Amino acid sequence: MTDNDVIVAEGIVKTYDDSGVPVHAVRGIDYTLEKGEFTAIIGPSGSGKTTFLNVLAGLDTLTEGKVWLSGKLISDMSGKELSDFRRDHIGFIFQAYNLFPVLTVEENVEYVMLLQGVPPIERHDRVMNILEKVGIAEYANRLPMQLSGGQQQRVAVARAMVSRPSLVIADEPTANLDSNTSGSLLDMMRRLNEDTGMTFLFSTHDEIVMRRARKIVVIRDGKIDGKPSSEEIQ
């Protein structure tokens, strides 16, 4: 493990067992994600992409294995530690945008900084700055409902990045968007990755998205497909 590793995963296994029938969603993965990567996890539906991202982000517990995030072993953290860790180190982008419907664009982006206790003036500056970058500044006072899907997802990107996390995780961020919108969203994310050096890890089964990734990891049946585990495409 080096300082340059954002994620180090060792022998991770996730077996769902709520229904009595065990489902082996992740069957033993070793994985390292380095700082500044812009990596797509691809694979057919049900191959374990969501499960993989969830256990890496500490949203779900592991059945076996260890995960270090920014050098911290998260698989041993308590609920509260993990919650604070996610707040400070991971930005999330969801397929269904999942902005808070009662908060304006500006307030949605501000939310995590409020939890972090960032002072108001700094909060405002950082919100406006990131909204400029994602091209939504003019809609700062709108409610999410009043924006298109693509615009909402840009707000979600802003919300994920504004707290300056070590890693932004996005599970099928374009699944609800048309191809044009998907393309421009990914272009924007890639530009942010290049400008800020922020690390991105996202899952997709969308061609348009894959083409814009700098690295691709293929998952099949809960395992990383092929050796070496990641393939440089650009």
Next chain:
Amino acid sequence: MLLKLAWRNVFRQRRRTILTLLTMTGGFFLSSLSIGWMDGSYSSIIMFFTNNRTGQIQVHHEGYLEDPSIYSTISDYQMVGAFLDSIPGVRVWAPRIYSGALLAVRSPGAGSGNVFSNSAAASVIGIDPAMEEAATDFSDRIVLGEMLTASAADTSYAATGQIILGKELSIILEASVGDSLVMLSQAADGSSADRMYVIRGIISTGNADIDRNTCYITLSDAQILFALQGKVHEIAVMTRSLGAVDVLTGDISTGLSGRDLETDSWKTFAVEFYNGMKADEAQLKVTIFIIVLVAAMGVLNTILMMVLERRREFGVMKAIGTRPGFIVRMIVLEANIMGIISVIAGSIISTAGLLFLSKHGLVMDPPLDYGGTVFREMIASITPECYWIPAVCVIITASTVSFLPALKAAHTKAAKTLRTV
């Protein structure tokens, strides 16, 4: 932020919020009115009962209440009265003598001979006309004839005395104003007491049991008849306010200590009446409890639905690092915002309702009967209890009922809820 989130969440499901607000406001209104109405009824019943008859406080010779013997007297009642006059909370006091006698009516047209037709046993109460009038508005209840007078003639044993009969007693005796009767009894010194009386008035107290066997003569007549010069059996004390009775009773008791006297409040000497009131109070508590319970169920239902609907949102909050405590506080705050709005709205409409009930009252059908005294109309009183009790109920209900759903929401599993199916 917490407040902003909670406030906006309250108003996102407008229709449901309005329903919840109506439930809580309705609960507030009903409890407030019940309390105001009960409070009003209590004090008016108690004041009516005590002001018309017993007074709120009574002084007797020690042991008189358990064993009301003719010998058990307050011997220096004028001194006790002077002491009572010196206490600011005391409005007036009235001395009384109690005894029993046989009344026999002279047949009309019997000439000068003593030919009696009807007779009856009765309680005789000796009253000071002026003081009794000041204390209990005695003459208001005289339905025929006049009030007793305290003339000099009273002091002469030979002269004919004056008497007032209870209405039912006058019917039994077939006697009316102007008729004469003879009273036969025994005096405290053991001598036989008998004397002629002219009926001056007929009284109807509203309590037929009392009116069937009670007659009233002047205190001085009674003192002569029963050989109780300077003595009385009871001093009834009228206070200025019901709320001060317990304290006043203590003060008077202390002031009169060492005289073999006892001082009691209406709660002691009218114990059955008091217990009836307390039973009603218990009933009021049950009523309020049921109102609160019904309202609480409604609110619980809303909050459970709300928590269920917003599961995904809680999942997102958890995923991006919101601590469970924040979510709990947000939801409890949402319930309390609704609670506070309901308290404000409830206070306004309750005030309107209470004002109406305090002017018009409710007609009781069937009428309430407390110890033989009948009440046909009940009037509400507006007290602080009408507001703070329902308000506390609403806020406590909102907090308790939202707490468990809030805990549930706070422990939403992010990974599970966020899964798009």
